[in-house]
Amino acid sequence: MGFLYIIVFITMISSFSLSQAYAEPIVLDDDFIIKKFASGFEAPTTMNFIGDDILILEKNIGKVIRIQDNGILYDEPVLDVPVVASWESGLLGISSVSNHVFLYFKESDSGSDLEYYDDRANYETGRNKIYQYDWDGEKLANPVLIKELPGHLSCCHHGGVIAKGLNNEIYFVIGDQFQRTTFQNIANEATYETGAIFKVNTDEENRVELFAMGIRNSFGLAVDPVTGYLWDTENGPDCCDEVNLVSPGFNSGWxxxxxxxxxxSLSKEVPEWADLSTLNPKPFENFVYSDPEFSWNGVVGPTAIAFPDEDSFRKYSDWLFVGDFHNGRIYNFQLNADRTGFVFSNPELSDLVLDIDDEKDEILFAEGFQGVSDIKFHDGAMYVVSFGDGSIYKIYPKESLSPLEQYQNGVTHQEIVCDPELMPIMKNTGYIDCVHPKTALTLISTLDGTVNHPEMPKIELRFQDLSGLNFEYVNLSNSDFTGSNFDDAKISNVDFTNANLSRTDLSGKDLTGTILKGADLTGTNLTGVDLSGKDLTDTTLTGADLSDKDLTGTILKGADLSYSNLSGIDLSHTDLTETILLDVDFTNAIVPDVYLSGKNFNNAIFNGVDLSGKDLSSSKFQKEASFDNANLENVNLSKAELIEVDFTNIKNKSLAGADLSGASLRYSNLSGVDLSGVILDATDFWKADLSGQDSTIIYDINTLFYHLKNLIQKLF
Structure with missing residues (x-):
């Protein structure tokens, strides 16, 4: 449904104030407050910060309005462009790179603003265009056309939002405008560039490339400031609004x-949706579909999507925010460890769908807006564009009470909260004080202060500057140091049990005597760190580069090594019991003789690894698992899943003597591979490439599976 029905509603009742129908917005997190920052806009869509000023777009009149950092509007717009404004077209998107500002709008061919809401024939006037302008500090000038897209096909689904990536690339989205072409996964000779996300490579003279397709309509794009991944929101028709992680070559499925x-139960509402065989018509055969990271069983009209990158929102540093138009809500979603999906404490949300009767308090941050159309973070605050009342709201943290005031109000020592940049310390008087980390460490050594007292609050030192501090022999277990700076800090003999050290730089650190059991080292720089002999039981090392490290005596039992680089490592005597090894690079590593069965090795790289005689039974190697120059002779792969695996580049091109009994090699390539002496009892070769193989070895098995498959399809 998108904005359409809400905009119709706003248009019909514009003769009276919408404040009669809506309460004032509220924030549901008691640590934050909200105030109206600026108002008086007619139909504000999206905004962008230029320095401390805001540039906000007026959808229907084509004006770019400048707002001072105190919320006061400048007298004159910085730009006025001729737009065609229908239900969902007009001046829609803005972003900036250096002194260049990018705008997305439906440009009027007549040179003056046009508004159409009734005569469908007039929708054919104008095209959607993306321009680059120069910002001189006062005005936008020198327009350069980057891309022209259809704008004449429909009143609605024009998309229009723009986002900037970490490398100054620009992303923008256009909706499907109700078309039914290859961009919508329908084979058709008529092809319009609709329902797609494009990327502008600003470092390559604004070269434009197709980034994603199969999108119905979107009012939200954002880039994760940590990973650089692109995310979008997508509007469904009568159900199934979405939040998606958008990889290059993404097919969103519409x-x-x-x-x-x-x-x-959802897809049957629209029978056309049930047939996934229409995905990826030419020329999009290589685009990849994946399910949304979150969906609503209903229509909320998700719009803006934003990641906090401000100190004042540190408690939400691993979350993303999504606004909706229909209910005027802002949702917050907690990201998983690798920031590719969400985690929920409410089991009702574990299916990644908010059903009508599901409890939603966990994911609600604010509500009461008259249609959220944009969210941006700047200077410690969240700014929200409320379309219906033509306002921008500012959400920022409350000033916290002093520790003494909290204590006098009945807060226990352990529950006292410090401002984000401070840490608690118990003075020798027995009272809690909130001080900067460097002050805290000084007090510990000179004033008999302590961070180890049983009544101490939990220490959180996220994104702190801890450079030069001496933490030796301090118990910092269960503390949160996400993103903190440890330059020149001494951390030997520190107890970091279950501490969060993710996204920190520990390169070259002396960790003698330091305890890391159960610690979170996701994305941590461990270059030059000696981990030999360390007990890393249950430690999270997602994405860690451990290549060529000496792990002699290191305990990795229960550790999460997903997406890590273990190339060149000697793991021959390492305990990998319950260790997570998804997507690991084992290139030229020496793997143990045990602990390898029953593992999930999906997408893992075993190039150059000697797996001969190893027990890999019941393990999974689906998708892009690689075995180039790996020795697989006499390996035990019984009951293993080896889906879409290419065996043609294994060492000596030989699986001789391997046990493949009960294994699934569906869609795998065994062309010309030596299968002499291989155990093939009940092996599944469904649609595997067996060209050049001895048919007497595999013919009966394949025939059996072929007939069984046909029988099952006929029965069901």
Missing amino acids: RAIMGPSDRD
Whole structure:
């Protein structure tokens, strides 16, 4: 449904104030407050910060309005462009790179603003265009056309939002405008560039490339400031609004599917969605579909999506925010460890769908806006554009009470909260004080202060400057140091049990005697760190580069090594019991003789690894698992899943003597591979490439599976 029905509603009742129908917005987190920052806009869509000033877009009149940092509007717009404004077209998107500002709008061919809400024939006037302008500190000038897109096909689904990436690339989205072409997963000779996300490479003279397709309509794009991943929101028709992680070559699925593929109760509402065989028509064969990271079983009209990158929102540093138009809400979603999906404490949300009767308090941050159209973070605050009342709201942290005032109000010592840049310390008087970390360490050594007292609050030192501090022999277990700076800090003999050290730089650190058991080292720089002999039981090392490290005596039992680089490592005597090894690079590593069975090795790289005689039974190697120049002779792969694996580059091109009994090699390439002496009892070769193989070895097995497959399809 998108903005359409809400905008119709706003247009019909514009003769009286919407404040009669809406209460004032509220923030549901008691640590934050909200105030109206600026108002008086007619139809504000999106905004962008230029220095401390805001540039905000007026959808229907084509004006770019400048707002001072105190919320006062400048007298004159910085730009006025001729737009065609229908239900969902007009001046829609803005972003900036250096002194260049990018705008997305439907440009009027007549040179003056046009508004159409009734005569459908007039929608054919104008095209959607992306321009680059120069910002001189006062005005936008020197327009350069970057891309022209259809704008004449429909009143609605024009998309229009723009986002900047970490490398100054620009992303923008256009909706499907109700078309049914290859961009919508329908084979058709008529092809319009609609329902797609494009990327502008600003470092390559603004070269434009297609980034994603199969999108119904979107009012939200954002880039994760930590990973650089692109995310979007997408509007469904009568159900299944979405939040998506958008990888290069992403197929969002429309019109073949909307919402998660396993929710038949949703897809049956529109029979057309049920057929996924229409995905990826030419020329999009290499675009990849994946289910949304979150969906609504209903229509909320998700719009803006934003990641906090401000100190004042540190408690939400691993979250993203999404606004909706229909209910005027802002949702908050907690990201998982690798920031590719969400985690919830409410089991009702574990299916990644908010059903109508599900409890939603966990994911609600604010509500009461008259249609959220944009969210941006700047200077310690969240700024929200409320479309219906033409206002911008500012959300920022409350000033916290002093520790003494908190204590006098009945707060226990352990529950006292410090401002984000401070840490608690118990003075020798027995009272808690909130001080800067460097002050705290000084007090510990000179004034008999302590951070180890049983009544101490939990220490949180996220994103702190801890450079030069001496933490030796301090118990900092269960503390949160996410993103903190440890330059020149001494951390030997520190107890970091279950501490969060993710995204820190520990390169070259002396960790003698330091305890890291259960610690979170996701994305941590461990270059030059000696981990030999360390007990890393249950430690999270997601994405860690451990290549060529000496792990002699290191205990990795239960550790999460997903996406890590273990190339060149000698793991021959390492305990990998319950260790997570998804997507690991084992290139030229020496793996142990045990602990390898029953593992999930999906997408893992075993190039150059000697796996001969190893027990890999019941393990999974789906998708892009690689075995180039790996020795697989006499390996035990019984009951293993080896889906879409290419065996043609294994060492000596030989699986001789391997045990493949009960294994699944569906869609795998065994062309010309030596299968002499291989155990093939009940091996599944469904649609595997067996060219050049001895048919007497595998013919009966394949025939059996072929007939069984046909029989099952006929029965069901």
